Amino acid sequence: MTEPGNPNPSKPAATCGCSPETRAIILDTAERLFGENGVEGTSVRDITRAAGVNLGAINYHFGTKDALVMAVFVRRLEPLSQERMRLLDGLEQKACGQPLALEDVLRAFFDPIIQSEENGELARTSLARLISRCFQEPNPELKALLKRHFEHVCTRFDNAILRTVPELTPAEVFWRINFLIGALNHALDMWARFEWIPIMGLDHKPERPSREALIDQLIAFTAGGIRARSLWNAKQEPTS
Amino acid sequence: MTEPGNPNPSKPAATCGCSPETRAIILDTAERLFGENGVEGTSVRDITRAAGVNLGAINYHFGTKDALVMAVFVRRLEPLSQERMRLLDGLEQKACGQPLALEDVLRAFFDPIIQSEENGELARTSLARLISRCFQEPNPELKALLKRHFEHVCTRFDNAILRTVPELTPAEVFWRINFLIGALNHALDMWARFEWIPIMGLDHKPERPSREALIDQLIAFTAGGIRARSLWNAKQEPTS
DNA sequence: GTCTATAACTAGATAGAC
DNA sequence: GTCTATCTAGTTATAGAC
Numbered sequence: 001m002t003e004p005g006n007p008n009p010s011k012p013a014a015t016c017g018c019s020p021e022t023r024a025i026i027l028d029t030a031e032r033l034f035g036e037n038g039v040e041g042t043s044v045r046d047i048t049r050a051a052g053v054n055l056g057a058i059n060y061h062f063g064t065k066d067a068l069v070m071a072v073f074v075r076r077l078e079p080l081s082q083e084r085m086r087l088l089d090g091l092e093q094k095a096c097g098q099p100l101a102l103e104d105v106l107r108a109f110f111d112p113i114i115q116s117e118e119n120g121e122l123a124r125t126s127l128a129r130l131i132s133r134c135f136q137e138p139n140p141e142l143k144a145l146l147k148r149h150f151e152h153v154c155t156r157f158d159n160a161i162l163r164t165v166p167e168l169t170p171a172e173v174f175w176r177i178n179f180l181i182g183a184l185n186h187a188l189d190m191w192a193r194f195e196w197i198p199i200m201g202l203d204h205k206p207e208r209p210s211r212e213a214l215i216d217q218l219i220a221f222t223a224g225g226i227r228a229r230s231l232w233n234a235k236q237e238p239t240s
Numbered sequence: 241m242t243e244p245g246n247p248n249p250s251k252p253a254a255t256c257g258c259s260p261e262t263r264a265i266i267l268d269t270a271e272r273l274f275g276e277n278g279v280e281g282t283s284v285r286d287i288t289r290a291a292g293v294n295l296g297a298i299n300y301h302f303g304t305k306d307a308l309v310m311a312v313f314v315r316r317l318e319p320l321s322q323e324r325m326r327l328l329d330g331l332e333q334k335a336c337g338q339p340l341a342l343e344d345v346l347r348a349f350f351d352p353i354i355q356s357e358e359n360g361e362l363a364r365t366s367l368a369r370l371i372s373r374c375f376q377e378p379n380p381e382l383k384a385l386l387k388r389h390f391e392h393v394c395t396r397f398d399n400a401i402l403r404t405v406p407e408l409t410p411a412e413v414f415w416r417i418n419f420l421i422g423a424l425n426h427a428l429d430m431w432a433r434f435e436w437i438p439i440m441g442l443d444h445k446p447e448r449p450s451r452e453a454l455i456d457q458l459i460a461f462t463a464g465g466i467r468a469r470s471l472w473n474a475k476q477e478p479t480s
Numbered sequence: 481g482t483c484t485a486t487a488a489c490t491a492g493a494t495a496g497a498c
Numbered sequence: 499g500t501c502t503a504t505c506t507a508g509t510t511a512t513a514g515a516c
Binding site for chain 1: 276277278280372373411412414419420422425426427447449454456457460461462463465466467469470
């Protein structure tokens with residue numbers, strides 16, 4: 001754990017005036033604890049204690065707990081959304097107007113979540129749990145932030161998927177994307193804390209798959225789900 | 241301390257002005273608020289204020305907040321699990337050893353969540369949000385309770401689905417059931433608070449479907465997903 | 481910049497009047 | 499059984515010493 005005492009007084013306090021390390025440590029720790037216990041279930045004392053920094057540090061660096069919460073989410077959602085868009089852009093450029101392959105679109109949506117973060121496995125685990133939680137946070141400011149972030153991305157992917165599965169109605173695609181998001185979030189959350197997973201008394205204890213293998217499974221499942229014939233249409237023709 | 245829970249099943253409500261009602265009102269209100277703001281984000285003061293009962297009522301009827309939390313979940317999970325098992329029992333009896341139809345198994349899993357509760361629409365909405373939250377609660381006692389409840393049910397459904405889709409490995413079925421659970425929870429949560437849903441800037445504003453229609457969509461999606469060819473196997477034969 | 485002390489407030493729980 | 503007053507402990511946030 002880093003010692004907070006800074007033996008280097010020659011730091012250009014007047015120009016920079018901040019400690020980049022402490023700030024980052026707080027963000028990392030807060031992200032992990034928010035994922036584990038939720039935002040409401042995590043006090044600033046929990047964070048500063050776990051981070052090994054001073055109690056006042058959060059207020060010094062972020063002002064309020066709410067501002068810290070926003071900073072935690074922004075730090076992750078910003079690059080996540082951008083990477084998703086970037087991958088989709090790449091697919092569309094390569095396709096030159098041709099319809100994309102559904103599996104490729106899904107991979108562009110899933111991959112950025114498991115791609116390498118600067119902090120390795122721990123950060124990716126935190127991210128997974130954080131995102132799976134963020135949809136349920138009651139904080140209205142945070143809700144607005146999330147909506148702002150997902151709006152662009154979801155619209156882009158919604159349109160892309162609509163073109164790959166033209167037989168579905170827009171409303172059907174809308175809900176299936178939500179099914180997909182739920183499957184992704186829950187799977188990553190389960191994956192992140194594998195110890196609680198053995199929910200079943202199973203004879204077969206499943207091994208923990210690699211993240212890549214899990215994503216492959218997710219792509220197979222969600223592609224199959226999105227391509228599935230709607231029961232709504234099936235009901236029109238009672239011949240089955 | 242002592243168990244302050246009111247164990248007076250034989251006592252009629254009208255005679256003494258005692259509170260079979262208060263207890264139920266507290267449970268209803270707590271369930272709603274837990275769903276909206278999470279367990280940690282809901283204080284006993286929030287509950288008593290919203291329920292219009294006295295601050296001491298929760299401690300009188302349940303002893304502690306934690307005991308109230310458990311009571312809230314037990315009240316819903318018990319009948320939910322039993323109904324799921326009952327429906328699956330019925331399917332298996334009717335099939336007489338023949339493999340079941342995947343869609344029927346899924347419907348037996350989904351339907352009990354939307355089936356009528358005594359309190360109508362509001363209760364069902366609460367239940368949906370409550371269940372979608374319960375997987376993420378950090379409370380260890382609650383986790384144990386949830387595991388106890390889902391263990392039986394998930395094992396039963398796991399085995400049933402394994403028989404309907406014999407080409408999948410047990411590990412694949414295991415994860416696909418988790419995808420399914422995630423899709424269900426997130427969809428119900430989204431459905432319950434439709435106002436936040438318009439996440440997309442869509443040209444097409446989707447109408448809110450009925451619960452039954454949503455479940456039909458879920459069945460189509462998850463059945464398609466479960467039947468999907470695994471990419472793991474597909475990789476073995478690069479002929480496709 | 482870091483840390484301590486503490487203010488201002490809210491949490492869950494309880495005791496005792498009615 | 500209900501309600502009020504109150505206790506203790508924990509919360510965010512701040513002011514000021516080092």
